[in-house]
Amino acid sequence: QVQLVESGGGRVQAGDSLRLSCAASGRNFNFDTWAMGVFRQAPGKEREFVASWNAGSTFYTNSVKGRFSIARDSAKNTLYLQMDKLKPEDTAVYYCAADPDLSYYDYNEAIEYHYWGQGTQVTVSS
Numbered sequence: 472q473v474q475l476v477e478s479g480g481g482r483v484q485a486g487d488s489l490r491l492s493c494a495a496s497g498r499n500f501n502f503d504t505w506a507m508g509v510f511r512q513a514p515g516k517e518r519e520f521v522a523s524w525n526a527g528s529t530f531y532t533n534s535v536k537g538r539f540s541i542a543r544d545s546a547k548n549t550l551y552l553q554m555d556k557l558k559p560e561d562t563a564v565y566y567c568a569a570d571p572d573l574s575y576y577d578y579n580e581a582i583e584y585h586y587w588g589q590g591t592q593v594t595v596s597s
Contacts, residue, residue, distance in 0.1 A: 505573075538556045
């Protein structure tokens with residue numbers, strides 16, 4: 472079994488930064504080949520794609536381009552999401568996801584990820 476543990480959420484002011492961490496573990500997990508993504512869900516809204524790493528490429532939803540960036544530490548099996556210039560509309564529960572066999576073009580499809588973390592709350596006040 473594979474476990475994903477998010478951390479780094481919190482309550483900040485608009486314009487501030489946070490760094491989310493997603494630590495993966497499990498006998499079958501391969502950090503170099505598994506796709507990893509971050510999704511978020513705001514109250515009353517559907518879960519939406521934020522960013523992902525898959526097959527050597529990084530992807531971002533338009534609303535976070537230029538503000539969020541992915542970094543990876545293979546020694547720690549950890550994916551980081553650096554979130555700068557946070558806005559109130561970034562407020563949501565952020566979830567880490569991973570999959571061993573994600574199609575290159577399915578990077579933003581939540582249903583295609585088989586493993587999920589428990590989520591971490593990010594609250595941005597104006």
